Amino acid sequence: MRIAFALFAGLLSLGAQAAPADFVSFDRNLWPEQLDSPTLFDVASRAEILSFARVLHESEMLDEQALTARLGLRQVNLPVIRAVRARLWQRLWTSYQQAQQSCEQDASFCYPVESMADLRTQSATFAADVGTFYSDWVEPSHQFHARYLDEQLRKAALFPQTTSEVEKLSGRERNGEELNDRMFLLTFVGGPGPEGSSTDQMTDYLRRQKLDAIFFVLGNRLQQRRDAGLVVPLYAGQCVGIQGWEYRSHAQWQGWQDSLRRSQARVQADLPEQYVPLFRPPYGQRRADGEGFMASQQLRVSLWDIDAQDDGPLSAEASAQRVLTLMLLWRKGVIQFRDSQPKAQPALEWLLQHTAQSGIGWEDCREYGQRE
Known part of the structure; x- marks a missing residue:
C-alpha cells in the first residue's frame, strides 16, 4: 500500500512538473475608460504597471518552498528567478517613467515615484486609493497579473534546462525590449x-x-x-x-x-x-x-x-x-x-x-x- 501511494504521489509530482501553461486573460470591460487618446493609454498603462508591480513585490515575500509549491514544481532555479525579477523591475520602472509624462494632462495613478524603490513602496499601497471609479478593476487586475507572473516565474524556474522566451541566451537575441516606447x-x-x-x-x-x-x-x-x-x-x-x-x-x-x-x-x-x-x-x-x-x-x-x-x-x-x-x-x-x-x-x-x-x-x- 505504501509503495502504491508513493508511486501515485510520484505521478502527481510528474504531472505538476509537466502541467500545461495556464491560459489567462483580462476582461477589458472592467476598465472604465476607452483608450481613445495617448493620455488615456498612459492612465491605463500606469494602472497595469502598478498592479503587476504589486504581485511581483508579493512574490518576493515567498520562500523557496512556498514558491516551489505555488508554481507546481519539484524544484526551482532561484538564481534565474531572481535575475528575471530584477529585469522585470527594471522594465516596470522604465515603463512607469514613460507613462508619467502625461501626468499633467491626467493625474490618475500618478504618484511621487522617483526611483525603483519608490515604485515598490507605492505598488504595495496604491490599490486602497483608486477611488470608486476604478474599484471594479482592482481585484480582477490583481488576479490576472498574479497568474501572468506565475507564467513567467515558472519558465524562469525551469531555465536553462528548458529554454523559453523568458530570458535571452546572448546579446544577439531579440525579444522586443529594444523597441521604442509605444x-x-x-x-x-x-x-x-x-x-x-x-x-x-x-x-x-x-x-x-x-x-x-x-x-x-x-x-x-x-x-x-x-x-x-x-x-x-x-x-x-x-x-x-x-x-x-x-x-x-x-x-x-x-x-x-x-x-x-x-x-x-x-x-x-x-x-x-x-x-x-x-x-x-x-x-x-x-x-x-x-x-x-x-x-x-x-x-x-x-x-x-x-x-x-x-x-x-x-x-x-x-x-x-x-x-x-x-x-x-x-x-x-x-x-x-x-x-x-x-x-x-x-x-x-x-x-x-x-x-x-x-x-x-x-x-x-x-x-x-x-x-x-
Whole structure:
C-alpha cells in the first residue's frame, strides 16, 4: 500500500512538473475608460504597471518552498528567478517613467515615484486609493497579473534546462525590449496553412489595413504551399522569417542545424524579397551552444514578450484583451499570434479597433528584420 501511494504521489509530482501553461486573460470591460487618446493609454498603462508591480513585490515575500509549491514544481532555479525579477523591475520602472509624462494632462495613478524603490513602496499601497471609479478593476487586475507572473516565474524556474522566451541566451537575441516606447511588432507563427486558409485571410487583411508583420514559417508547410501553387502573392508586402523545417523543439533535436538550413534555403529561394534573417524557435526552445552556427548562417533568434495564447481555449476577444493588457503593461514589444488559428484575425481586428486612437505605433517588419 505504501509503495502504491508513493508511486501515485510520484505521478502527481510528474504531472505538476509537466502541467500545461495556464491560459489567462483580462476582461477589458472592467476598465472604465476607452483608450481613445495617448493620455488615456498612459492612465491605463500606469494602472497595469502598478498592479503587476504589486504581485511581483508579493512574490518576493515567498520562500523557496512556498514558491516551489505555488508554481507546481519539484524544484526551482532561484538564481534565474531572481535575475528575471530584477529585469522585470527594471522594465516596470522604465515603463512607469514613460507613462508619467502625461501626468499633467491626467493625474490618475500618478504618484511621487522617483526611483525603483519608490515604485515598490507605492505598488504595495496604491490599490486602497483608486477611488470608486476604478474599484471594479482592482481585484480582477490583481488576479490576472498574479497568474501572468506565475507564467513567467515558472519558465524562469525551469531555465536553462528548458529554454523559453523568458530570458535571452546572448546579446544577439531579440525579444522586443529594444523597441521604442509605444512601438509594437506584429509576428505570426506556425504557418503557412493550406491554400484558402486563415493564413491567406490574415495576409490579405494586413494588406488592406496597410500593416505588415513577420511571418515565421515552417519549411515543410511552405514546401506544401509551393507544390500547390505560388507563395509570393501570399506574403506580398510582408516579411518572412523561419521557424525550422517542422514545429518541434530545436533544443534536443539532433537535426536542428539541418532544420534551419533547409527552411532558410526554402524561404530564400521562394521569397527572396520577403525574407528576413530571423529564427523564431518553436516553444522558445533553442540550444545554448548554437550561437556560432546561427552566426554562420547570418541568423538571429527572435523571441517575443507578448503572447496572444490564441492556440488554446481563449476566445478571439479574450486573446486580444490579454494582448492589450500586456501592451499597456510593457508599453512596447513583440506580439505573437498564430496565423494557422482562425481566431487570430478577429483578435487582431478587435485589438486594432481598441487602440486606433491610443497613440501607439507598429514597427516596420523589414526595418526590424534587417536591424543589426
